[in-house]
Amino acid sequence: MDSAFLFILFFSSMFLSIQAFQANCLILKCGDGAPDIRFPFRLSGRQPHHCGRPAFELSCKDNTTMIRFPSYGELVVKSISYDVRKLHLLDPKNCVHQVFLNLNLSHTPFRYYYVIKNYTYLNCSTRLPPSFSEVTCLSDSRHHVYTVESSLVLPESCRPVKTVAIPFSYSPYLADNSFGLGLTWSSPGSDEDCEAKGGQCKLQTGYSTTKPEKGFPIKYLNLGDISSKFLMVLLCILAVVLLISIKMYHSKKVDMQLENENLLEVLRCYKAQENM
Numbered sequence: 001m002d003s004a005f006l007f008i009l010f011f012s013s014m015f016l017s018i019q020a021f022q023a024n025c026l027i028l029k030c031g032d033g034a035p036d037i038r039f040p041f042r043l044s045g046r047q048p049h050h051c052g053r054p055a056f057e058l059s060c061k062d063n064t065t066m067i068r069f070p071s072y073g074e075l076v077v078k079s080i081s082y083d084v085r086k087l088h089l090l091d092p093k094n095c096v097h098q099v100f101l102n103l104n105l106s107h108t109p110f111r112y113y114y115v116i117k118n119y120t121y122l123n124c125s126t127r128l129p130p131s132f133s134e135v136t137c138l139s140d141s142r143h144h145v146y147t148v149e150s151s152l153v154l155p156e157s158c159r160p161v162k163t164v165a166i167p168f169s170y171s172p173y174l175a176d177n178s179f180g181l182g183l184t185w186s187s188p189g190s191d192e193d194c195e196a197k198g199g200q201c202k203l204q205t206g207y208s209t210t211k212p213e214k215g216f217p218i219k220y221l222n223l224g225d226i227s228s229k230f231l232m233v234l235l236c237i238l239a240v241v242l243l244i245s246i247k248m249y250h251s252k253k254v255d256m257q258l259e260n261e262n263l264l265e266v267l268r269c270y271k272a273q274e275n276m
């Protein structure tokens with residue numbers, strides 16, 4: 001056993017230890033009171049890719065959690081309920097109808113949490129009777145925007161902008177921009193248990209997503225136990241390597257007997273930790 005070998009052993013154990021730490025996807029948050037970020041979500045740039053599923057990437061902006069939708073842009077994540085799989089979002093521009101008009105959830109794993117119903121947005125040149133609720137954040141002095149049930153006969157001064165399916169239970173609150181948006185997400189059945197129990201799920205490495213049209217053919221591993229055991233062994237090896245280095249420094253004579261003792265020490269160290 002020469003010192004070059006020891007160095008290689010030392011650095012490779014260091015490397016493997018770091019890897020093992022990373023495998024333990026830590027739960028993060030963007031600030032005090034911000035939602036916990038864990039599988040299937042991932043804090044982009046702070047948690048490795050395997051800690052979340054694709055399209056579940058979050059970011060932090062001024063202690064606030066954000067999620068990005070290609071069809072709309074960024075929305076504030078107010079809360080995440082992992083047990084019922086509900087994502088409570090807010091529009092940073094405080095105009096939830098702007099979101100409803102533009103957010104396209106097809107090709108995302110997300111759906112509206114509440115029951116949806118088709119509504120038509122109208123752009124009217126005159127004000128309609130008060131029984132119609134005006135979307136103030138989309139209206140100005142000359143154009144008045146309303147949401148009506150799709151079946152409604154169009155008032156003369158109005159032209160339809162777009163018909164979209166929006167959360168039905170949202171309708172009583174149409175004038176309230178703070179009501180926010182509830183989304184839910186779909187998971188492969190095997191993930192549900194792990195997510196709900198707060199287990200340390202992660203993507204199985206090396207699993208290729210060859211059939212995205214079948215949902216999310218991605219499996220998780222419950223890594224908590226495996227990686228901590230792995231880490232224990234590595235730390236034991238590391239400690240023994242250090243011990244050998246010190247011994248070698250003091251006497252250059254390392255014979256077979258000493259090597260056997262070292263091996264025993266690794267085993268003893270591991271056994272001791274396992275019994276803790």
Ligand SMILES: *[C@@H]1O[C@H](CO)[C@@H](O)[C@H](O)[C@H]1NC(C)=O
Nearest residue numbers: 030031032033061062063064
């Ligand atoms: C974020 O939170 C930290 C700690 O609570 C605080 O010091 C900082 O001012 C906050 N930043 C913003 C932009 O709110």
Ligand SMILES: *[C@@H]1O[C@H](CO)[C@@H](O)[C@H](O)[C@H]1NC(C)=O
Nearest residue numbers: 071103104105106107163164
């Ligand atoms: C949403 O986007 C898909 C393609 O990405 C498109 O086919 C569909 O028409 C869009 N839906 C709406 C309501 O715009």
Ligand SMILES: *[C@@H]1O[C@H](CO)[C@@H](O)[C@H](O)[C@H]1NC(C)=O
Nearest residue numbers: 116117118119163164165166
């Ligand atoms: C909304 O209308 C579209 C087009 O007519 C239809 O395909 C869709 O199923 C409707 N959605 C709801 C929730 O009624």
Ligand SMILES: *[C@@H]1O[C@H](CO)[C@@H](O)[C@H](O)[C@H]1NC(C)=O
Nearest residue numbers: 123124138139143144145161
């Ligand atoms: C309503 O119509 C006016 C004039 O065509 C337009 O400038 C405005 O952007 C429209 N508003 C919406 C929300 O479509």
